[in-house]
Amino acid sequence: EDKVVQSPLSLVVHEGDTVTLNCSYEVTNFRSLLWYKQEKKAPTFLFMLTSSGIEKKSGRLSSILDKKELFSILNITATQTGDSAVYLCAPRRDNNNDMRFGAGTRLTVKP
């Protein structure tokens, strides 16, 4: 059975801190892993990772995938209150391209 575990489940930090969010997975026919930010209703796309060891960056956010150890991390540097959200990781399978979501990490950034 497919398994996606995100840690920590919840995290409270202050503005300016750096955070690392973890995602480990066991998914059959793995193809890629996607990260999303969810603030209200719809998740917002952040990154898609397909290859091991290649860091993707967007501003203060970065992410990397390790296909051998079956995990990914999402880093946020110099956090801001606007980073407060639930961060979801979702491995995607090759046969149907559907995603399996983790429970998410709820990040709260205090001023």
Add this chain to the structure above:
Amino acid sequence: SAVISQKPSRDICQRGTSLTIQCQVDSQVTMMFWYRQQPGQSLTLIATANQGSEATYESGFVIDKFPISRPNLTFSTLTVSNMSPEDSSIYLCSVETRGPYEQYFGPGTRLTVT
């Protein structure tokens, strides 16, 4: 990316009725999916909407309860049939774009069943 719209954005429905949710995307996409997010939970895949053929349902979801149509490459509907309060959720349409095959979500439909 893709611009995705969903209608309605929210609705309050009575037990035993049905609601059809529409998903429209501004460009042809390879795949369309329907997800459900129950209160306090993560996202669960309901089905893959296949163009011109029956949808592919995940374990625990059946066509009689969640009929899906996808008449073309840019439009799909999900019907929640014979609703009960347990169907109260956010329903989300997701699409996979043509190369680089990223996946985006529509704004979601918040359904409350009384």
